[in-house]
Amino acid sequence: MQRTLIVDALASAQPQASLTVCGWIRTRRDAKGFCFVELNDGSCLANLQCIVDEGTPAHDALGDASTGASVAISGELVPSPGKGQAWELRAAEARVFGLADPESFPLQKKRHSDEFLRTIAHLRARTNKYGAAFRLRGEAARAVHDFFHQRRFTWVHTPILTGSDCEGAGEMFRVTTLPPGATNTADDFFGRPAHLTVSGQLEAEALALGLGRVYTFGPTFRAENSNTPRHAAEFWMIEPEMAFADLEDIMELGESLTRHVLDHVLTHCEADIRLFDAFVDKGLHQRLLDMLAQPFARVSYAEAVSILQNSGKKFAYPVAFGTDLQTEHERHLAEEHFKRPVFVYDYPKEIKAFYMKANDDGRTVAATDMLVPRIGELIGGSQREDDLQKLTARIEELGQKPEDYWWYLDLRRFGSVPHAGFGLGFERLLMLLTGIANIRDVLPFPRTPGSLEF
Ligand code: 4AD
Ligand code: MG
DSSP, X not given: OOOOOHHHHHTOSSOEEEEEEEEEEEEEEXXXXXXXXXXEOSSSSSOEEEEEETTSHHHHHHTTOOTTOEEEEEEEEEEOOSTTOSEEEEEEEEEEEEOOOTTTOSOOSSOOOHHHHHXXXXXXXXXXXXXXXXXXXXXXXXXXXXXXXXXXXXEOOOOSEESSOSSOSSOOOEEOOSOTTOOOGGGSTTSSOEEEOSOSHHHHHHHHHHHXXXXXXXXXXXXXXXXXXXXXXXXXXXXXXXXXXXXXXXXXXXXXXXXXXHHHHHHXXXXXXXXXXXXXXXXXXXXHHHHHHSOOEEEEHHHHHXXXXXXXXXXXXXXXXXXXXXXHHHHIIIIIISSXXXXXXXXXXXXXXXXXXXXXXXXXXXXXXXXXXXXXXXXXXXXXXXXXXXXXXXXXXXXXXXXGGHHHHHHHHSSOOOEEEEEEEHHHHHHHHHOOOOGGGTSSXXXXXXXXXX
């Protein structure tokens, strides 16, 4: 089908005698002798205004096609006398692909609540806000790949079905082919328990200790039953892993990656960001510019605890050295104290995973979380314990069996090197970039407790 995208038509340098656009009618207004059709094809936020004169084949072909109908319209691209658009289409011919009954098509009004739109997730890509969100999602993903490509990282694909538990038990989805009621995992498909991955880190470490610099970018699953605006059961995580690298290196990497994506969407998704600024989160555009204008902050966990203790604020969860930071603490640090993203590093070992590198003080590990305003934790990472004896001892100390980690320990047995990496939650990054406050609205088809309609 010969077809011009609306984004290209609107960027045209000169009038065009004949072109065809295809899309969905956003609005149709009938006037005396002609009608206006606002057409959107998803290639950009803007609609192309089409003028369809009565008596043309186009007018006859359109019939009573209205909001939601899918059509092709051909005609002449001419300068638009109207405000806010450079070009409009003088329709000559048209074709209707599919009508949308005005009685039952749910997207008639201009604005709908996010809650309502979640119940029609299959249609919400046809609204301005969600079209913008999913377009920006694609652009941000492209920026992630560009960033790592520039730094010579290899994109690796770690398994989704896994026999290991990276982050500690209790929050994994089990995968089985056993009939209901059967419990003997020896009879199961893999002859042992299998789960959906909570992180590709352990496998990424193995690949980094051969390829040097790698990253994963793919779906990740967590069965934690936390119904919050920041948790999804299925989300996408970006996990770089670097050989010959330490904590400092991953803080630099995490900051540079965040800045790169931020800069990219400010350039390539300007209209979409302006829409979010106007209708989702006032002041977003300026806040994103401000975030780029200054370096991110860094503070040790111990200092962060004393900042929180001296903040004069009453938190629902009190803080002391050794407690895990809650979202309220994380947001206070990023939003109110530092007023920008902040890396907190050197956490007490008790609240972090077994694989993190022990610091010389004996009580902290070389871990870092990057906290951002409004959301809290966006990145979690660490330098990895590369000493065979220390790692084995830590696994035993936590009541686990070193044999279960035999291949992971092999990486420390043969040619071990200092290495480090992190995980960045892609949807949380999108929340930061769009101002969208609920993770359910940056995922096209969100999976959260009790919700699996689409
Ligand atoms: O801090 P987390 O649990 O770290 C890991 O899984 C490490 N193995 C990563 C690594 O070092 N390679 O998760 C990393 C990030 C979090 O900071 C958060 O942004 C995101 O993943 N995340 C979630 N995003 C949405 N929904 C959830 N349920 C999430 N859980 C974690
Ligand atoms: Mg974490």
